[in-house]
Amino acid sequence: MASIAANNPQVLDTVQWIRDGDVVDEINTAHTNLKYLPDTALPLNLKATTSLEEAVRNAELVMVAIPSEHFRSVCEDAAEFSHSGQFWVSLTKGIAQPGFQFMSAILASAVPGCVTGVLSGPNLAREVAAQVPTATVIASESAELRAVTQLTLGCDSFRVYENSDVFGVELAGALKNIYAIIAGMAAAMNLGENSKAMLITRSLAEMSRFAERMGANPMTFLGLAGVGDLVVTCSSPLSRNYRVGYSLGQHESVESIVSSLGQVAEGVNTTRLVAERARELGIDMPLAFGLYAILYQQVSVDKVLRSLMSRGQNSDVEFILPRSGPEAPSSS
Numbered sequence: 001m002a003s004i005a006a007n008n009p010q011v012l013d014t015v016q017w018i019r020d021g022d023v024v025d026e027i028n029t030a031h032t033n034l035k036y037l038p039d040t041a042l043p044l045n046l047k048a049t050t051s052l053e054e055a056v057r058n059a060e061l062v063m064v065a066i067p068s069e070h071f072r073s074v075c076e077d078a079a080e081f082s083h084s085g086q087f088w089v090s091l092t093k094g095i096a097q098p099g100f101q102f103m104s105a106i107l108a109s110a111v112p113g114c115v116t117g118v119l120s121g122p123n124l125a126r127e128v129a130a131q132v133p134t135a136t137v138i139a140s141e142s143a144e145l146r147a148v149t150q151l152t153l154g155c156d157s158f159r160v161y162e163n164s165d166v167f168g169v170e171l172a173g174a175l176k177n178i179y180a181i182i183a184g185m186a187a188a189m190n191l192g193e194n195s196k197a198m199l200i201t202r203s204l205a206e207m208s209r210f211a212e213r214m215g216a217n218p219m220t221f222l223g224l225a226g227v228g229d230l231v232v233t234c235s236s237p238l239s240r241n242y243r244v245g246y247s248l249g250q251h252e253s254v255e256s257i258v259s260s261l262g263q264v265a266e267g268v269n270t271t272r273l274v275a276e277r278a279r280e281l282g283i284d285m286p287l288a289f290g291l292y293a294i295l296y297q298q299v300s301v302d303k304v305l306r307s308l309m310s311r312g313q314n315s316d317v318e319f320i321l322p323r324s325g326p327e328a329p330s331s332s
């Protein structure tokens, strides 16, 4: 996203804050970030810094892409350099603990006086930086924040659509990681194209069911942040969550997959938080429960698959034909 903004002649300065001084030097001198974007030359005017003050103090728009686990602490450190009315947008697709915290809520409490938004959509970072034609969603209650984000990022290779359902957009971005892991598993098991279509479509049904019960608008899931991001992350090995699933499907342990990934796959933690919350609220989420059993209860992938395929059959689109009660297994 920083490279998209830096390429925009209407944006005065783009400053990217990074902890690691060596990466900062690499971006400022060689104009590359080989670990994350090995094939991309970064814009010459993209400036990196290890100083939060330099990145935040004079910014009109601050975009935060920190893994959810560390999102609050970085925002709290940055808050002393913010000013009232400054636009802060989360790019992070996860849920933080303790409790069940979303990034827009963390921004609002960690950065007092800021105006918040969420950017989410089918946006594999390598493709965004390579200027592959791409679209995203900016969600905010502030029309001004939405417009500033569209002006900052909109260009020949990148389109920014708007939505006011902040909760729905950020929930979609977090939930799709669960189903990307499952899709990666299905790919490793060579389950076939029919299975892929069933999986993506039933994932969407499950995500929308959860979202509606949590108070989001399920129609948001028909847009880029819902269907769009679900399709890309469930189809591409460029997704870390998909790769985690692929390795699980090859019977690697979660511990070794996560340690060899070297980057964050938010879906592993999100699966636990969402499955636990869904059980508390009595929301039926068979795919998320199945993945939870594989990740956290040592249940085999084959056993989960058999149990999913033997469940009672229910409504296709539950917003048209209501579901007929709990989908209990039809056979043991």
Ligand SMILES: NC(=O)c1ccc[n+]([C@@H]2O[C@H](COP(=O)([O-])OP(=O)(O)OC[C@H]3O[C@@H](n4cnc5c(N)ncnc54)[C@H](O)[C@@H]3O)[C@@H](O)[C@H]2O)c1
Pocket: 019, 065, 066, 067, 068, 070, 074, 091, 092, 093, 094, 123, 124, 125, 126, 262, 263, 264, 265, 266
């Ligand atoms: N990579 C993508 O394609 C992509 C696309 C859209 C959204 N996201 C979201 O962006 C978020 C970040 O993912 P990412 O892909 O940028 O890479 P990542 O998950 O590897 O982490 C991003 C950066 O955060 C840094 N970091 C980790 N802990 C930190 C801390 N305590 N303080 C400061 N920096 C810290 C890491 O060093 C890394 O440089 C995730 O929530 C992800 O869902 C990623």
Ligand SMILES: O=P(O)(O)OC[C@H](O)CO
Pocket: 093, 121, 122, 123, 124, 125, 177, 180, 229, 232, 233, 238, 239, 240, 241, 242, 264, 265, 266
């Ligand atoms: O690499 P992932 O699995 O975190 O997915 C990246 C983006 O969220 C795709 O939109």
